[in-house]
Amino acid sequence: MMNKRATAKDVADAAGVSRTTVSFVLNHTEGMRISEETRQKVMQAAEALNYHPDAAARSMVKGKTFILGFVIRQEPDKAYADLLLPEVMRGISEVASEHAYHLIFKPVPPADEKNSLTTLFLEHQVDGLIVSGPLANDQEIVDLFNANAPIILQGRIDYPNISSVDINNRKAAEKAVNHLISLGHQRIAFISNASLNYSSSKDRLTGYRRALEAAGFVYDEALVFYGDRTPDSGYQAMQNILRSSAKPTAIFIASDTVALGSLNALYQENIRVPEDIAIMGFDDIPLSKHLAPPLSTIHIPAYDLGWNAAHLLIKWLEHKEIPERDCILDTELIVRESCGSRHKDN
Amino acid sequence: MMNKRATAKDVADAAGVSRTTVSFVLNHTEGMRISEETRQKVMQAAEALNYHPDAAARSMVKGKTFILGFVIRQEPDKAYADLLLPEVMRGISEVASEHAYHLIFKPVPPADEKNSLTTLFLEHQVDGLIVSGPLANDQEIVDLFNANAPIILQGRIDYPNISSVDINNRKAAEKAVNHLISLGHQRIAFISNASLNYSSSKDRLTGYRRALEAAGFVYDEALVFYGDRTPDSGYQAMQNILRSSAKPTAIFIASDTVALGSLNALYQENIRVPEDIAIMGFDDIPLSKHLAPPLSTIHIPAYDLGWNAAHLLIKWLEHKEIPERDCILDTELIVRESCGSRHKDN
DNA sequence: TAATATTGGTAACTCGTTTTAGCAAAACGT
DNA sequence: ACGTTTTGCTAAAACGAGTTACCAATATTA
Numbered sequence: 001m002m003n004k005r006a007t008a009k010d011v012a013d014a015a016g017v018s019r020t021t022v023s024f025v026l027n028h029t030e031g032m033r034i035s036e037e038t039r040q041k042v043m044q045a046a047e048a049l050n051y052h053p054d055a056a057a058r059s060m061v062k063g064k065t066f067i068l069g070f071v072i073r074q075e076p077d078k079a080y081a082d083l084l085l086p087e088v089m090r091g092i093s094e095v096a097s098e099h100a101y102h103l104i105f106k107p108v109p110p111a112d113e114k115n116s117l118t119t120l121f122l123e124h125q126v127d128g129l130i131v132s133g134p135l136a137n138d139q140e141i142v143d144l145f146n147a148n149a150p151i152i153l154q155g156r157i158d159y160p161n162i163s164s165v166d167i168n169n170r171k172a173a174e175k176a177v178n179h180l181i182s183l184g185h186q187r188i189a190f191i192s193n194a195s196l197n198y199s200s201s202k203d204r205l206t207g208y209r210r211a212l213e214a215a216g217f218v219y220d221e222a223l224v225f226y227g228d229r230t231p232d233s234g235y236q237a238m239q240n241i242l243r244s245s246a247k248p249t250a251i252f253i254a255s256d257t258v259a260l261g262s263l264n265a266l267y268q269e270n271i272r273v274p275e276d277i278a279i280m281g282f283d284d285i286p287l288s289k290h291l292a293p294p295l296s297t298i299h300i301p302a303y304d305l306g307w308n309a310a311h312l313l314i315k316w317l318e319h320k321e322i323p324e325r326d327c328i329l330d331t332e333l334i335v336r337e338s339c340g341s342r343h344k345d346n
Numbered sequence: 347m348m349n350k351r352a353t354a355k356d357v358a359d360a361a362g363v364s365r366t367t368v369s370f371v372l373n374h375t376e377g378m379r380i381s382e383e384t385r386q387k388v389m390q391a392a393e394a395l396n397y398h399p400d401a402a403a404r405s406m407v408k409g410k411t412f413i414l415g416f417v418i419r420q421e422p423d424k425a426y427a428d429l430l431l432p433e434v435m436r437g438i439s440e441v442a443s444e445h446a447y448h449l450i451f452k453p454v455p456p457a458d459e460k461n462s463l464t465t466l467f468l469e470h471q472v473d474g475l476i477v478s479g480p481l482a483n484d485q486e487i488v489d490l491f492n493a494n495a496p497i498i499l500q501g502r503i504d505y506p507n508i509s510s511v512d513i514n515n516r517k518a519a520e521k522a523v524n525h526l527i528s529l530g531h532q533r534i535a536f537i538s539n540a541s542l543n544y545s546s547s548k549d550r551l552t553g554y555r556r557a558l559e560a561a562g563f564v565y566d567e568a569l570v571f572y573g574d575r576t577p578d579s580g581y582q583a584m585q586n587i588l589r590s591s592a593k594p595t596a597i598f599i600a601s602d603t604v605a606l607g608s609l610n611a612l613y614q615e616n617i618r619v620p621e622d623i624a625i626m627g628f629d630d631i632p633l634s635k636h637l638a639p640p641l642s643t644i645h646i647p648a649y650d651l652g653w654n655a656a657h658l659l660i661k662w663l664e665h666k667e668i669p670e671r672d673c674i675l676d677t678e679l680i681v682r683e684s685c686g687s688r689h690k691d692n
Numbered sequence: 693t694a695a696t697a698t699t700g701g702t703a704a705c706t707c708g709t710t711t712t713a714g715c716a717a718a719a720c721g722t
Numbered sequence: 723a724c725g726t727t728t729t730g731c732t733a734a735a736a737c738g739a740g741t742t743a744c745c746a747a748t749a750t751t752a
Binding site: 005050052053054055056057059060065067076077080081083085086087089090093094097102103104105106107115119122123124125231235257260261263264267286287289290291292293294 | 351396398399400401402403405406411413422423426427429431432433435436439440443448449450451452453461465468469470471577581606607609610613632633635636637638639640
């Protein structure tokens with residue numbers, strides 16, 4: 001017994017009215033006079049038949065899909081390894097739900113022919129896009145934007161007109177490094193969060209450099225190491241530091257996820273944190289405070305990042321309000337134990 | 347200059363053929379003879395106009411949306427806090443992409459009127475559903491299944507016909523506890539991963555109990571504590587243990603995420619792991635091996651769980667092959683340092 | 693040469709909605 | 723009693739594809 005879904009026609013027949021009337025009643029269409037009696041009949045018929053309007057049909061006539069795309073500009077394995085992402089998603093999906101939008105989530109690495117961003121939008125699978133972690137020169141995004149696609153960026157891009165919801169990575173990094181300097185550290189190493197093709201990585205490195213130079217230290221490339229968003233890369237980078245002649249007294253690791261691997265490497269070598277070396281992270285992933293020792297870091301308002309991006313996008317879609325300014329959210333220095341300025345027993 | 351999307355009609359006009367022909371060419375419809383010359387003309391016109399068929403229109407005529415729903419039966423904050431989820435999602439989304447399906451992700455707590463599961467399917471937003479973490483008696487899922495909705499479960503439910511992709515939680519818990527027993531522990535406490543309304547929690551507790559009893563110990567409720575998927579709940583549970591008269595020498599914590607908080611509580615109290623107390627986790631979240639000390643745990647093949655669920659679902663959708671048996675994947679005991687059977691310097 | 697088969701294509705219907713335009717019947721005003 | 727408004731509803735036209743059924747023109751066969 002294949003229960004076919006009931007259509008508006010079925011409801012109309014059951015209620016003894018026309019499809020038009022059914023549509024008016026169910027959508028509470030303004031300016032249409034329907035007697036209370038018919039309204040009831042329609043409502044009851046719809047209820048009885050368990051009627052739900054077909055999304056595709058509505059989509060076609062409305063010219064909207066009521067679906068938002070959340071796209072990560074990374075390989076799937078890295079995208080899904082990002083521990084901050086779920087919080088961003090939660091922010092987006094909260095707003096989306098509120099406005100009755102759904103969310104398609106998808107990692108779309110740059111230059112991925114078949115699953116390209118463009119396809120997602122041009123096939124009209126989504127009404128608009130939130131793109132996280134664009135490359136600094138992401139031509140596909142620029143093209144899409146110029147083709148009138150509603151896009152909100154999460155991250156900076158070398159193109160002025162596309163608005164973005166982001167943090168000030170440079171300033172935040174400065175804050176972190178300044179704290180280490182204030183604790184008396186003179187040799188501070190740096191491990192990047194990702195390849196410098198990403199603007200966030202570049203900006204965090206710049207912040208590190210500026211803080212050093214502002215304090216009168218020389219920027220030394222021998223103290224700069226690279227991660228690629230994964231704990232393993234942090235482990236590797238730490239190995240490199242330990243085997244190098246760098247001998248820093250503190251390390252600013254521009255990603256808590258990467259720091260995880262670095263801390264593991266230190267643990268294996270019986271190097272104590274913060275007694276032997278001070279560690280400062282970045283991101284404040286949800287578990288940083290649970291590490292041993294709890295990780296000092298820069299808090300990113302991940303949920304708010306998602307929340308704001310979704311809000312701007314939906315405003316754009318519903319009221320044609322194209323955001324004019326970037327939305328830059330505040331970060332916060334979180335001092336825990338890994339950088340040595342506070343002790344367990346405080 | 348509002349660049350409207352090109353339609354099949356536009357392509358037809360540009361190529362000087364009918365819409366029908368455009369459709370035949372672009373879909374490589376079998377059994378339809380098209381001269382090489384017209385084929386080329388159509389292809390070029392489509393290319394030139396940057397034509398992409400409208401998803402909603404295609405969806406309507408095909409009766410399929412080519413979207414899969416991945417639904418978590420939890421409150422959003424808990425759903426997004428699950429550190430194993432991204433891996434499951436990666437498995438699903440990999441398969442989905444391969445078959446040109448998209449993925450709508452959504453936490454839908456039980457008894458959520460407006461965003462109910464039912465709506466998602468009956469409005470035909472999705473072709474089928476993967477439901478993670480159903481309640482043991484999840485009536486909405488049963489109803490939906492009986493209305494012929496393609497559903498694959500991830501977790502057990504008290505209803506025999508709906509097929510699921512899962513692990514054997516009971517056996518896995520037994521394995522974990524047996525290991526602790528084999529190390530000589532006699533007082534082993536238990537912290538649950540979540541409320542016992544969830545079958546996974548219940549099964550893990552059962553496994554703990556059986557292992558104890560099989561070894562000749564008595565099951566003691568004073569040694570059983572509860573988490574709710576969050577590190578904070580693990581922190582709290584550990585506080586309770588430390589303040590109780592339980593005094594276990596080992597604790598089996600049925601979730602690494604919960605264990606994170608528990609470890610934090612121990613760290614604060616200067617209780618060493620594994621010297622003072624042995625800890626065994628469950629899940630093998632990606633960062634368990636990076637903790638200090640690295641956490642012994644039960645490995646869950648999260649990616650494969652997602653991969654298999656998506657495969658079964660798509661087989662169902664594409665070939666009407668309704669899976670007949672549950673798919674139970676293997677778990678593995680991962681011995682690291684937190685349970686004390688192996689030392690750092692090995 | 694006439695009957696038949698093949699090639700290359702199209703007109704028209706379908707999917708399930710929303711929305712515009714219009715039309716009877718009832719209520720109202722003078 | 724006759725025109726005008728209001729009330730309550732519907733027919734029909736979109737939306738943009740896929741698909742069925744059919745039709746010319748050309749090629750093949752008897």
